[in-house]
Amino acid sequence: xxxxxxxxxxxxxxxxxxxxxxxxxxxxxxxxxxxxxxxxxxxxxxxxxxxxxxxxxxxxxxxxxxxxxxxxxxxxxxxxxxxxxxxxxxxxxxxxxxxxxxxxxxxxxxxxxxxxxxxxxxxxxxxxxxxxxxxxxxxxxxxxxxxxxxxxxxxxxxxxxxxxxxxxxxxxxxxxxxxxxxxxxxxxxxxxxxxxxxxxxxxxxxxxxxxxxxxxxxxxxxxxxxxxxxxxxxxxxxxxxxxxxxxxxxxxxxxxxxxxxxxxxxxxxxxxxxxxxxxxxxxxxxxxxxxxxxxxxxxxxxxxxxxxxxxxxxxxxxxxxxxxxxxxxxxxxxxxxxxxxxxxxxxxxxxxxxxxxxxxxxxxxxxxxxxxxxxxxxxxxxxxxxxxxxxxxxxxxxxxxxxxxxxxxxxxxxxxxxxxxxxxxxxxxxxxxxxxxxxxxxxxxxxxxxxxxxxxxxxxxxxxxxxxxxxxxxxxxxxxxxxxxxxxxxxxxxxxxxxxxxxxxxxxxxxxxxxxxxxxxxxxxxxxxxxxxxxxxxxxxxxxxxxxxxxxxxxxxxxxxxxxxxxxxxxxxxxxxxxxxxxxxxxxxxxxxxxxxxxxxxxxxxxxxxxxxxxxxxxxxxxxxxxxxxxxxxxxxxxxxxxxxxxxxxxxxxxxxxxxxxxxxxxxxxxxxxxxx
Numbered sequence: 001x002x003x004x005x006x007x008x009x010x011x012x013x014x015x016x017x018x019x020x021x022x023x024x025x026x027x028x029x030x031x032x033x034x035x036x037x038x039x040x041x042x043x044x045x046x047x048x049x050x051x052x053x054x055x056x057x058x059x060x061x062x063x064x065x066x067x068x069x070x071x072x073x074x075x076x077x078x079x080x081x082x083x084x085x086x087x088x089x090x091x092x093x094x095x096x097x098x099x100x101x102x103x104x105x106x107x108x109x110x111x112x113x114x115x116x117x118x119x120x121x122x123x124x125x126x127x128x129x130x131x132x133x134x135x136x137x138x139x140x141x142x143x144x145x146x147x148x149x150x151x152x153x154x155x156x157x158x159x160x161x162x163x164x165x166x167x168x169x170x171x172x173x174x175x176x177x178x179x180x181x182x183x184x185x186x187x188x189x190x191x192x193x194x195x196x197x198x199x200x201x202x203x204x205x206x207x208x209x210x211x212x213x214x215x216x217x218x219x220x221x222x223x224x225x226x227x228x229x230x231x232x233x234x235x236x237x238x239x240x241x242x243x244x245x246x247x248x249x250x251x252x253x254x255x256x257x258x259x260x261x262x263x264x265x266x267x268x269x270x271x272x273x274x275x276x277x278x279x280x281x282x283x284x285x286x287x288x289x290x291x292x293x294x295x296x297x298x299x300x301x302x303x304x305x306x307x308x309x310x311x312x313x314x315x316x317x318x319x320x321x322x323x324x325x326x327x328x329x330x331x332x333x334x335x336x337x338x339x340x341x342x343x344x345x346x347x348x349x350x351x352x353x354x355x356x357x358x359x360x361x362x363x364x365x366x367x368x369x370x371x372x373x374x375x376x377x378x379x380x381x382x383x384x385x386x387x388x389x390x391x392x393x394x395x396x397x398x399x400x401x402x403x404x405x406x407x408x409x410x411x412x413x414x415x416x417x418x419x420x421x422x423x424x425x426x427x428x429x430x431x432x433x434x435x436x437x438x439x440x441x442x443x444x445x446x447x448x449x450x451x452x453x454x455x456x457x458x459x460x461x462x463x464x465x466x467x468x469x470x471x472x473x474x475x476x477x478x479x480x481x482x483x484x485x486x487x488x489x490x491x492x493x494x495x496x497x498x499x500x501x502x503x504x505x506x507x508x509x510x511x512x513x514x515x516x517x518x519x520x521x522x523x524x525x526x527x528x529x530x531x532x533x534x535x536x537x538x539x540x541x542x543x544x545x546x547x548x549x550x551x552x553x554x555x556x557x558x559x560x561x562x563x564x565x566x567x568x569x570x571x572x573x574x575x576x577x578x579x580x581x582x583x584x585x586x587x588x589x590x591x592x593x594x595x596x597x598x599x600x601x602x603x604x605x606x607x608x609x610x611x612x613x614x615x616x617x618x619x620x621x622x623x624x625x626x627x628x629x630x631x632x633x634x635x636x637x638x639x640x641x642x643x644x645x646x647x648x649x650x651x652x653x654x655x656x657x658x659x660x661x662x663x664x665x666x667x668x669x670x671x672x673x674x675x676x677x
Contacts, residue, residue: 017073021064024072024132028063028095029056031128035120038127062098067091088133096125161186164224166193166217166250167237167264169205175235175264176206187233191224193217195243218246218253225257235278236263241529242294252574266351277351294533295612296328302540304329309380309422311365311413312387314342317428317493320532321384322346326354328536334378335360336371337387365409368416375420382424382539385413388444390430395439396592399644403635406443407651411450411632418454418483426539427451427487429553431524431598434489438593439648446651448487448553452622455485455552486542488535489618490556491524491598504568508575512583514568517590522561522597531556534614541612551617555600555607623654 067073070091100121163179165172172192179187191211194201203210212220224231234254240263241247254261262278308325312318313335319342325333335358337343343360350358359378363370365387375383388406389395395402410427417425429448432441494501500523507514538554545551569579577583590596601607601618608617631650638647 021067021073023135024067025060025063027131028059028128031124031131032056032059034127034131035124038123059099062102063091063095066094066098070094085133088136089129092125092129092132095128096121099124160188161232161260162190163187163233163235164191164193164211164221164231165189165235165237167195167235167240169194169196169210171237171264172205172208176208180206187235189235190231193220195237195240214244217244218249221250221253225253225259231257231259233260233262236261238264238266241527255574294530295537299533299536299540300328302328302543303536305331306381307332307334307379309334309336309375309378309383311336311383311385312428313337313360314339314346315386316499317528317532317535318384318386319346319349320528321386321535322358323350324529324532324536326350326357330357332357332359332378334374334380336363336365336374338362338364365413366404368412371412372416372419375416375422379420380422382426383413383417383422384426384428384535384539385410386428387413388428388447390440392432392438392440392593393591395443399439399647400639400642402439402443403639403647403651406440407446407450407635410447414450414454414485417485418458422483424484424539424543425451425454425486426535426542427485428535429487429489431489431491431600434599434602436652437595440593442648442651446654448489449623449654450628451485451487452552452620453625453628454483455550456622457625458483458485484542486538486552486554488538488554488556489600490526490531490534491558491600492526493528493531494525500564500567501571504571508572508577508583513586514572514583515586515588516564516568517588517594518596519563519565519587520596521564521590521594523564524558524561524598524600525567526556526558530614537612538615541610541615551608551619552622553618553620555616555618557614557616558600561597628654 071087072091100118103121165175169192172189172194176189176192179189189208192205192208193212194210195214195217197214201210201213221234234250236247236250244250251261264278266277303325308330310318310321310325310333313322313333314337318335318337322333322335335343335346337360340362343362347355347358347360361374363374365371365385387409389398389402414425414427416422427447430440430444432438433445433448434441436442436445492499504514534556538556542551542554565585568585572579572583572585575583579585602620604621606619608619610617631653635647635650638644638650
C-alpha cells in the first residue's frame with residue numbers, strides 16, 4: 001500500500017491526469033461489458049467486428065468529452081471530497097443518458113438491437129459510477145486515513161479533541177502513546193504530517209496513518225479543513241518553526257478555519273504516568289522570513305555544564321534565554337530581575353525537572369552591593385545582561401530611569417563581572433543604538449560604548465586602569481579580571497512584551513481598531529527563539545577570538561525590514577478577519593523618539609562577515625575608558641539637576657555625536673502622540 005501511494009504521489013501532475021483519463025475510459029468499457037454480463041444480455045452483433053469496434057470508440061469519445069465537461073479532471077487528486085464524487089455522478093449519469101438516447105435513435109432510424117433495453121443502462125450507470133469512484137476512494141483512504149477517523153468520531157467522544165500532528169515521526173510515536181494512556185483522554189491524534197521528506201507515506205505509527213510529507217503539508221492541511229468540520233487541533237512538534245518554511249502558512253490556515261494551534265514542548269508529571277506539555281503558538285509565527293537552522297551542537301557545547309546568570313531574566317528575551325540555557329544543559333541558571341510577577345510567571349513556566357537548576361532573585365541591577373553578593377556567591381561563567389527599559393515614548397518622559405537602568409545598570413553589572421572574575425559578559429543591545437534619535441537609543445549606544453571600552457581595555461592591556469567615579473557606579477579595579485566583554489545588536493523581537501505584535505493582537509481581539517503611527521514605517525523583526533540562539537552563538541564565537549580578530553559588538557542579520565502596516569494586515573488575516581472591513585486600521589502619527597526606518601549599523605561602522613550564518617562582527621569607534629570615567633560625574637550631576645538636554649549631550653559625546661543627536665531629534669521627533677509604532 002505504501003509503495004502504491006508513494007508511486008502515485010511521485011508522478012508529475014500532467015502525467016497523473018493523463019493516466020487517470022485513460023483509467024476512466026478503460027473503466028467505461030469495463031462497465032459496458034459488466035452491465036451486459038450482469039443483466040445476462042446477448043447482443044445481436046459481434047463486439048469485435050468493425051461496427052462493434054466503431055461503437056466502442058464512439059462510446060470512449062463521448063465519455064471523455066462528457067467527463068471533461070463535468071469537471072472530473074479539475075481537482076482529480078482530492079479524490080474523496082464531495083465535489084469530486086458529485087462530478088463523477090454527473091459524468092456517469094450524463095453518459096448513461098446520452099448512450100440511451102443514442103440507442104433509441106439507432107433503433108428508430110436503423111434497426112432494433114436485440115438484447116438491449118433500459119435495464120442494461122441502469123446497471124451500466126451503477127457499475128460505471130462504482131468502478132470509476134473506487135480507485136479514487138482507495139487512494140484517498142490510503143493517503144489520508146485520518147479523514148475517516150475524524151469523520152466517524154462517536155458522539156460519546158465529543159469531549160476528546162481530534163488533532164493532526166506536524167513534526168518528526170519519533171515525536172509522533174511519543175505523543176500518540178501518551179494521548180492514548182491519558183485519563184481522561186484530552187486529545188486523539190487522527191493523522192501525522194511528517195516533516196521528514198523520506199518518511200513512508202501511508203504507513204502507520206501505532207495505528208495512526210502518516211498522511212502527508214514535508215513537500216505537501218499546506219496542500220493536505222487545506223484538504224482536511226475543507227473536508228471535515230470535526231478537526232479541533234493542530235499540534236506542532238518541537239522546533240518545527242525552524243525546520244519548515246511553511247510554518248506560518250500552516251498556522252494561518254488552521255486559525256482561519258477555527259482550529260486551535262499548539263506546540264509540543266515536552267512532558268511533565270512523569271511520576272504520575274506522563275502528561276503532554278502543549279504551548280500556545282504565539283503571533284511571532286507570522287514572520288515569513290526563513291530561519292537558519294541553529295548549530296545546537298556548538299551552542300550546547302558552549303552552555304553545557306556552565307553556570308549562567310541572566311539579568312532581566314523574567315523579561316521577554318531573558319525568559320527564553322533562561323529556558324534555552326536549561327535545555328542546553330547549563331549546570332545552574334541564576335535570574336536577576338526586579339519584577340516579582342515576572343519571576344512568578346517564569347517559575348510557573350519552568351518544568352519540574354529544571355527547577356533544581358534555576359534560582360531567581362528579585363533585585364535591581366543598579367543595586368551594586370546586592371548584585372555583587374549574588375555574582376560572587378553564584379560564580380557564573382557568563383552573564384547575559386538583558387535587563388533594560390525599552391519603551392521608546394515612555395522613556396522620552398522618564399529619561400532619568402532610562403539612564404539609571406540602561407547606562408549605570410550596565411556599567412555596574414559589567415564592573416561587577418570584572419571584579420568577580422566572570423569569564424564573559426554579554427550585553428543585549430538594540431538597533432535603536434544606531435544613529436539614535438530617542439532616549440532609548442542614546443542610552444543603548446552609551447551602554448554599548450561602556451562594554452566596548454571595557455572590551456578594548458581587557459584586550460590591549462593586562463592591567464586596565466579604572467578609578468572611583470561617582471556614587472552611582474563606583475568604578476572597580478579591573479586588574480587581571482580577564483573578563484570578555486561583548487554586545488549583540490539586533491532589531492525588534494516579534495512577540496516580546498510591549499511590541500507591536502502583542503499590542504496588535506490585543507486590539508484585534510477587542511475588535512479594533514488596529515492603530516499604526518505611520519503607514520510608511522518599517523522595522524526589522526526576528527523571532528525570540530532565533531534571536532536567543534544567535535545571541536548564545538555570538539557568545540560562543542567571542543570566547544575563542546583574540547587580538548585583531550576580536551569583536552566587541554556583534555550584529556545579527558535580520559533580513560529585510562518589514563512594513564508595520566503589512567504586519568498588522570497579516571495578523572488580522574491570521575485571526576480570520578478582513579483588514580479594513582472586519583477590523584479597521586487607524587493611523588495616529590509618529591511619536592516622540594521614533595524613526596520611520598531603523599538601521600542595524602551606522603555608515604562609519606564596518607560590517608565583517610563571519611563564518612557563522614546570520615551573525616556579523618562590527619568594527620566601530622571606541623571611546624577609551626578614561627574618557628568614560630571622566631564624564632560620569634557630569635552625567636550624575638545632570639540627572640540630579642533634572643537637565644535632560646545636558647544629560648543627553650553628555651551621552652552623545654561618548655560617541656562623538658553631540659551635534660548629530662540634537663539635529664536628528666529636531667528633525668525626526670515631532671511633538672505628537674500616537675498609539676502604536
